[in-house]
Amino acid sequence: MVVLDLKSNKPIYEQIVEQVKYHVIKGHLKPGDSIPSVRKLALDISITPGTVAKAYQELERQNIIETIRGKGTFIAGTIEMKQDDVRLAESKKLMRSAVLECKVMGMTEEQVTGIVKELYKEMSVC
Amino acid sequence: MVVLDLKSNKPIYEQIVEQVKYHVIKGHLKPGDSIPSVRKLALDISITPGTVAKAYQELERQNIIETIRGKGTFIAGTIEMKQDDVRLAESKKLMRSAVLECKVMGMTEEQVTGIVKELYKEMSVC
Amino acid sequence: MVVLDLKSNKPIYEQIVEQVKYHVIKGHLKPGDSIPSVRKLALDISITPGTVAKAYQELERQNIIETIRGKGTFIAGTIEMKQDDVRLAESKKLMRSAVLECKVMGMTEEQVTGIVKELYKEMSVC
Amino acid sequence: MVVLDLKSNKPIYEQIVEQVKYHVIKGHLKPGDSIPSVRKLALDISITPGTVAKAYQELERQNIIETIRGKGTFIAGTIEMKQDDVRLAESKKLMRSAVLECKVMGMTEEQVTGIVKELYKEMSVC
DNA sequence: GTGGTCTAGACCACG
DNA sequence: GTGGTCTAGACCACG
Numbered sequence: 001m002v003v004l005d006l007k008s009n010k011p012i013y014e015q016i017v018e019q020v021k022y023h024v025i026k027g028h029l030k031p032g033d034s035i036p037s038v039r040k041l042a043l044d045i046s047i048t049p050g051t052v053a054k055a056y057q058e059l060e061r062q063n064i065i066e067t068i069r070g071k072g073t074f075i076a077g078t079i080e081m082k083q084d085d086v087r088l089a090e091s092k093k094l095m096r097s098a099v100l101e102c103k104v105m106g107m108t109e110e111q112v113t114g115i116v117k118e119l120y121k122e123m124s125v126c
Numbered sequence: 127m128v129v130l131d132l133k134s135n136k137p138i139y140e141q142i143v144e145q146v147k148y149h150v151i152k153g154h155l156k157p158g159d160s161i162p163s164v165r166k167l168a169l170d171i172s173i174t175p176g177t178v179a180k181a182y183q184e185l186e187r188q189n190i191i192e193t194i195r196g197k198g199t200f201i202a203g204t205i206e207m208k209q210d211d212v213r214l215a216e217s218k219k220l221m222r223s224a225v226l227e228c229k230v231m232g233m234t235e236e237q238v239t240g241i242v243k244e245l246y247k248e249m250s251v252c
Numbered sequence: 253m254v255v256l257d258l259k260s261n262k263p264i265y266e267q268i269v270e271q272v273k274y275h276v277i278k279g280h281l282k283p284g285d286s287i288p289s290v291r292k293l294a295l296d297i298s299i300t301p302g303t304v305a306k307a308y309q310e311l312e313r314q315n316i317i318e319t320i321r322g323k324g325t326f327i328a329g330t331i332e333m334k335q336d337d338v339r340l341a342e343s344k345k346l347m348r349s350a351v352l353e354c355k356v357m358g359m360t361e362e363q364v365t366g367i368v369k370e371l372y373k374e375m376s377v378c
Numbered sequence: 379m380v381v382l383d384l385k386s387n388k389p390i391y392e393q394i395v396e397q398v399k400y401h402v403i404k405g406h407l408k409p410g411d412s413i414p415s416v417r418k419l420a421l422d423i424s425i426t427p428g429t430v431a432k433a434y435q436e437l438e439r440q441n442i443i444e445t446i447r448g449k450g451t452f453i454a455g456t457i458e459m460k461q462d463d464v465r466l467a468e469s470k471k472l473m474r475s476a477v478l479e480c481k482v483m484g485m486t487e488e489q490v491t492g493i494v495k496e497l498y499k500e501m502s503v504c
Numbered sequence: 505g506t507g508g509t510c511t512a513g514a515c516c517a518c519g
Numbered sequence: 520g521t522g523g524t525c526t527a528g529a530c531c532a533c534g
Contacts, residue, residue, distance in 0.1 A: 006320045006321070006323075007318045007319075007320060011321065011532080011533060011534090012321065012533080012534075013533080013534090018223065018226060021226055021230050022226060024230070025226065025229050025230060047534075048534055050533095050534065051533080051534055054533090054534090062230075064230070087227075087231055088231070090227070091224065091227040091228050091231060091241075092241060092245070094220070094223060094224040094227055095221075095224040095225075095228070095241055095242060095245060096245055097144065097220060097224075098217065098220035098221040098223075098224045099221075099242060099245045099246055099249065100144060100147055100148060100151065100249060101213075101216070101217040101220055102217050102221070103151050103246065103249050104147050104150075104151060104188075104190075104205075105209050105213055105214070105217060106209065107209070109243060109246045109247075112242060112246055113239045113242055113243060113246075115217075115218060115221055116221060116225055116238060116239055116242050117235060117239060119218070119221060119222055119225040120225055120229065120235045120238055120239075121235075123225065123226060123229050135532095137508080137509060137510085138509080138510075139509080139510090163520085163521065163522080164521080164522060164523095165520095165521085165522090173510080173511085174510065174511050174512060174513085175512090175513090175522095176509095176510075176511075176512085176513095176524095177509080177510060177511085179522070179523075179524095180509090180510095182522080183522095183523090187313075192385045193385075193521085193522065194384045194385060194521090195384070195389065195390065195517090195518055195519065195521075195522075196517095196518055196519035196520070196521050196522085197384075197519080197520090197521070198520090198521065198522085199521090199522080261517095263523080263524060263525090264524080264525075265524080265525090270475065270478060273478055273482050274478060276482075277478065277481050277482060289505085289506065289507080290506080290507060290508095291505095291506085291507090299525080299526085300525065300526050300527060300528085301507095301527090301528090302509095302524095302525075302526075302527085302528095303524080303525060303526085305507070305508070305509095306524090306525095308507080309507095309508090314482075316482075319506085319507065320506090321506070321507075321532090321533055321534065322505070322506050322507085322532095322533055322534035323505095323506070323534080324505090324506065324507085325506090325507080331482075335483050335484065335485070339479075339483055340483070342479070343476065343479040343480050343483060343493075344493060344497070346472070346475060346476040346479055347473075347476040347477075347480070347493055347494060347497060348497055349396065349472060349476075350469065350472040350473040350475075350476045351473075351494055351497040351498055351501065352396060352399055352400060352403065352501060353465075353468070353469040353472055354469050354473070355403050355498065355501050356399050356402070356403060356440075356442070357465055357466070357469060361495060361498045361499075364494060364498055365491045365494055365495060365498075367469075367470060367473055368473060368477060368490060368491055368494050369487060369491060371470070371473060371474055371477045372477055372481065372487045372490055372491075373487075375477065375478060375481050389517080389518060389519090390518080390519075391518080391519090425519075426519055428518095428519065429518080429519055432518090432519090
């Protein structure tokens, strides 16, 4: 379920974080579903366990997953969806850079929102 | 015109690149306008000239600015706005991460496109 | 594998770029082959790591090499060989200066193409 | 007769040198022909006289032009066309870089020699 | 271990 | 004056 691009400039642990979030958003992973252990995923995608651990810690910090000692790691029962100001500001910063790049390329507002809608739908449960 | 966020995880040279692009997009900087010399900007924002030089070289690579030997640095006569495939794909990747974060926070499509439109307008010539 | 000419007017980082390209063209370096780390090459040829890093970044921009985080730097899987207009024009400019010099020295067309063929063959896989 | 590209990475004085050579090669300028004084050319192309002077010194060093005190500057009576080893080596270095770039772009020997022949003919007396 | 960023400064060619 | 290169080294994130 996780596909890495080792050549990407995006750190591997962030790629894992993004992909887990993607599968949650898509409904492939539902609250309570188990996800592979750090070691198993590390083996599966041939990277060092430390990198997977870092990704899982980040996902836990964001309340996307929960680790139960001796049981394993699971998608959190209730995905934190409260739009707190800090996370909103962070998302907006990301969005700002993305919109800026589109504008520099000469895209119209319609083109940009078109891409956004397309991506939004792609991330929706099917 | 350039304001740094030293606490940001974004490299200083990228912040400079972004901000010059922003001012071009906003119309604050027009084709042919000069921008501060490497040394002057470095002094202004208290960083080392090498970092400014790196930002300027990146902007030149992207055809945003042009340097004229011994004269200084200027906003390019014609900003490259061709939407080539490579840059489109890169912008989409940025946008993907941004939209994903918004979705994880539980935003509706309307909320996301709302933010995008707001940002787009903020970046338009007033 | 890299030999510097410190007396040359050509910057060191460009000499490195040229020589890596040469070895790729000659087949000494094949897709997937690793090249020395920034630090190792810097030590080997007694220059500062920053200069090697600059060369490697330029090679990456040209899709000649790829860096894998924490692993090192490698010859790109597929060397970009598409003859886009911009690069074609740049190559032609270089060639123009070279041919002009030859003509000023009084070379005939045969002499010039002779040298070109000789150089081309020298750069071919043996 | 001289057209500058101020944005070029090629120094202005070199552009002047190249263009004078080009006009000589093309037969537009013949042995004994006068060329504009340093001051006149500087005015014509709106650059500082020092830069023109540097170009003329370089052309004189290469025996392309001659300056006669109080008379002006002229195309040399006999253009030095002896192919001495030093200049041959220099030309070959230029050509090497040009051919390397072409090869990296994937050009065949025929494509490269084709471009060379085209450029050679373009530089011939018409 | 790896490459990326940044400093503080020197030196250079060009104009 | 201008930008480009390079040094020698620190510090950092990532794996």
